[in-house]
Amino acid sequence: MGTIYDLAKKTGFSITTVSKALNNYKDVSEKTRAKILQAAAEMDYLPNAHAQSLSTKKSWAIGVMFSEANEVGMKHPFFNGIIESFRHATEEHGYDLIFASRNLRNRDMSYLEHFKHRAVDGIVVICSDRMDEQVQELMQSDIPIVVVDMDSANCSVVYSDNTEGARMAVNYLYELGHRHIAHIAGDSSIDAGAARVKGYELAMHALDLPIQPNHLVNAGFFSVEEGKQAMEKLLQLESPPTAVFVAGDQMAIGAIEAVHEHGLRVPEDISIIGYDDIEMIKYITPKLTTIRQDTDEIGEAAAELLIEQMTAKERRTERRVIPVRLIERASCAPVKK
Amino acid sequence: MGTIYDLAKKTGFSITTVSKALNNYKDVSEKTRAKILQAAAEMDYLPNAHAQSLSTKKSWAIGVMFSEANEVGMKHPFFNGIIESFRHATEEHGYDLIFASRNLRNRDMSYLEHFKHRAVDGIVVICSDRMDEQVQELMQSDIPIVVVDMDSANCSVVYSDNTEGARMAVNYLYELGHRHIAHIAGDSSIDAGAARVKGYELAMHALDLPIQPNHLVNAGFFSVEEGKQAMEKLLQLESPPTAVFVAGDQMAIGAIEAVHEHGLRVPEDISIIGYDDIEMIKYITPKLTTIRQDTDEIGEAAAELLIEQMTAKERRTERRVIPVRLIERASCAPVKK
DNA sequence: CAAATTACCGAAAGCGCTTTCGGGAAGAGG
DNA sequence: CCTCTTCCCGAAAGCGCTTTCGGTAATTTG
Known part of the structure; x- marks a missing residue:
């Protein structure tokens, strides 16, 4: 590969000039620049990134x-x-x-x-x-x-926009006629989880829907398993929700599993909407309605x-x-x- | 952060000695090494990776x-x-x-x-x-x-071990009683695709099963869509297979979709086995039987x-x-x- | 034609580190 | 007490590149 010194020797110019030619300084004539560039191409010279970074203080x-x-x-x-x-x-x-x-x-x-x-x-x-x-x-x-x-x-x-997304989810369920809307939430120590809870609460409030305390369940850290457990809690309630907004698609997958295991159907018996729009939810049954985050x-x-x-x-x-x-x-x- | 020079100045030793102390050379006494290390900790010194790489010709x-x-x-x-x-x-x-x-x-x-x-x-x-x-x-x-x-x-x-995996898949289907086993293959320009075709052929041959030419269909580059199209071809056949070994899970997902759209069921009407064991196939319906590659x-x-x-x-x-x-x-x- | 620009090039220092090599001091051996 | 080791340490070169600062040669200006 060679260094800038080899290039200098080969062309007869100083390393200063070589470096300048390579870096498009204007104080080097077109003729010598051309020579240098050609020589560089011939010996397929590549600058050493470490040396460059060392000297320029920029590592790219x-x-x-x-x-x-x-x-x-x-x-x-x-x-x-x-x-x-x-x-x-x-x-x-x-x-x-x-x-x-x-x-x-x-x-x-x-x-x-x-x-x-x-x-x-x-x-x-x-x-x-x-x-x-x-x-x-x-x-x-x-x-x-x-x-x-x-x-x-x-x-x-x-x-x-997590609160807005949560809002959209709730409103959508509302428009479908649901009035008992639960939320399977991500842990509040995670910003996204907290924001979606907030959006849920705001939307419910705006719609004049009461939030039953046990309809808001913290499912932790967005895993399938946690979503499943959360949904099981909801299903055991005396008055289970007719729809649930789940704060993450993976949790929603778990939630659907739980519903199925209880012998119920999605969406006929209970509606579920997720969050994220990850790849796989297009392929599960039923295909998951969700709030898409634009990755x-x-x-x-x-x-x-x-x-x-x-x-x-x-x-x-x-x-x-x-x-x-x-x-x-x-x-x-x-x-x- | 400081450089090795600052450390030298601070401790009163030469940069040589500082460098050696930092790199566990044995020709520096325990006492001075300790001093230098402590000083390094105090000014939380960190070596510059670029300088190191430049000088050692190793970039890690x-x-x-x-x-x-x-x-x-x-x-x-x-x-x-x-x-x-x-x-x-x-x-x-x-x-x-x-x-x-x-x-x-x-x-x-x-x-x-x-x-x-x-x-x-x-x-x-x-x-x-x-x-x-x-x-x-x-x-x-x-x-x-x-x-x-x-x-x-x-x-x-x-x-x-792609050929072995293909073999396992075919044998498994055979043991389930299947005799008309098709293969939705990945393109042969891809090694994995070719090897699985080979394994399929070997296994069929070993089992004395004839391979119907239209039961071996090239589905290209492992996408859901291509898998779906391939399966449609198989379903249109006069004598469709009772089971199909699909060279990739994503293609298998597509294949299942095709089956469903034809009003048939997996696995009751047709058995499908995939390849890879990607995350999502645990969540589709039916859960996909597959050959797991140990990532x-x-x-x-x-x-x-x-x-x-x-x-x-x-x-x-x-x-x-x-x-x-x-x-x-x-x-x-x-x-x- | 002398003076002032302009165009082009190079010496040298510096970026932060490693490593060879040599030398002084201290200890061991006779 | 002198020589030979051993133990520590530092000077200096080198890794490959950038950039400042001058300096010459060529060109322009009046």
């Missing part, structure tokens, strides 16, 4: 901290859509993504430390656990950062907010709320008389 | 080339399990993963070029398209590499093969075939009399 790398909960990582059916879109968006600007290990040659260190070590230009955190110490540490650092699916006053964030747009927005900071080389804090939309499929029906 | 980074087909990327339901496991395994050895863009400051370049530019220690390619030029280029380079889900004579590879083990094996090469700093070529296993669920039943 973005550190990503990804949800570690439940060992899912990149298998997370919602987050992986976001990171994919984020990747595309940043790629176009020439940035690479680096997934850091928290292990530096046997000494373990935090994400922040690792990112500093790698001298990334910015950080994206896609993770819903705001209590995570590592996340906190990242948010308090002075490296450009964007946080997805979480709110925060002192760094740039992007998330979808593409979330990823792009996150990229935009981060790139802005990285080029300005300063931390900023902007909030971007992405609209959601109801996807009507087959898991909701008009209430039975 | 692995370049990953991920399937780009169909714009799925990290959303790929099978590959993302592999990369996740690979990530865990390499992390423990101190390596970071870097997802390279093919765009270097507006000049676009190949993956190989980008990886050379970044001076990665090794490369993992998780991609099933062996005809991809970029993949070819990577395989021919001299950087340590491991390829997943593809075979090759001149670089380390890991994939699951955890594939990822770990890939990590192992790559790390070996990287520490030896030389390319090697080893093949690792991971066993598969039949997961019995609800989409297959004994043949109707």
Whole structure:
């Protein structure tokens, strides 16, 4: 491959001139630039990124901290859509993504430390656990950062309009004639969970519908199993709801399972609406009606907010709320008389 | 954060000694090492990875080339399990993963070029398209590499035992009494697709079952839609099969849809067995019986093969075939009399 | 034609770290 | 007491690149 020195020797110019030619400085004549570029092509020269970063203090790398909960990582059916879109968006600007290990040659260190070590230009955190110490540490650092699916006053964030989404879900069920609408909620320690609860409450209130305390059940951390258990609680009630808004698609899948196991049908006996619009719900029975979060747009927005900071080389804090939309499929029906 | 120079100044030793203390050289006394380490902790010093790489010619980074087909990327339901496991395994050895863009400051370049530019220690390619030029280029380079889900004579590879898996599927259906077993296949340009066809043929032959030509249908590139279309062809036949082995779970989902749309039932009217065991098939109706590929083990094996090469700093070529296993669920039943 | 620009190029320092090699001090051996 | 090791430490070169600052040669200006 060769270095800039080889190129200098080969062309007879100094390394200074070579470097300048390569970087489009204007104080090098067209003729010599051409020679140098051609020589570079011939020996297929590539600049060494480490040397460049060392000297320019810019690494063209973005550190990503990804949800570690439940060992899912990149298998997370919602987050992986976001990171994919984020990747595309940043790629176009020439940035690479680096997934850091928290292990530096046997000494373990935090994400922040690792990112500093790698001298990334910015950080994206896609993770819903705001209590995570590592996340906190990242948010308090002075490296450009964007946080997805979480709110925060002192760094740039992007998330979808969760309260509005919850509202849409409730209103939709209302229009189908439902008056006993339950909510299987995500834990309030997670922003998205809390916001959807709030949206549910607001909507119910606006519709003048009372919220029965046992119709609002916390199902924890969005897993299928937790959704199933929550639904079982609802089904055991004396006056079970006729419809339920579930705060996540995976939980909704569990909920449907529970309904089926009780010998009831969705949506004939009970309507269910989910949240997220993950891939698989198009293939379950019945196809799940849900509130879609636009992962593409979330990823792009996150990229935009981060790139802005990285080029300005300063931390900023902007909030971007992405609209959601109801996807009507087959898991909701008009209430039975 | 500070550099090694600051540490030297602070402790009064030379940068040489500081560096040695940090790197556990034995020609520095315990006393001075302790002083230096403490000072480092106080100013929470972190070595600059770029400087280190520049000087040691080791970057502790692995370049990953991920399937780009169909714009799925990290959303790929099978590959993302592999990369996740690979990530865990390499992390423990101190390596970071870097997802390279093919765009270097507006000049676009190949993956190989980008990886050379970044001076990665090794490369993992998780991609099933062996005809991809970029993949070819990577395989021919001299950087340590491991390829997943593809075979090759001149670089380390890991994939699951596809022919054996196909065989297991066919035998299973046979034991259920089926004699008219069709195969919805993946394209032969993809190794996994070809191997499964081969396994299907071998098994049929061993069982003395004739293969009706129109019972072997190429469904292309493993999508739901293609699986659906393939199944429709089978259903239109004069003598449709009683069971079908589908080369991928997503295609199997499509196949089931087709069956349902024809007013038939799975498995009562027709048995279907898939391949992969992706997450979602536990939640569809009926739950899909399938051949499970062990993504955890594939990822770990890939990590192992790559790390070996990287520490030896030389390319090697080893093949690792991971066993598969039949997961019995609800989409297959004994043949109707 | 002298003076003032302009165009082009290179020396050198610096980015933060590793590693070879040599040298002084202290201890061991005779 | 002298020599030979052993133990610690530091000078310096090098990794590959960028960028400032001058300096010459060519060109323009009056």
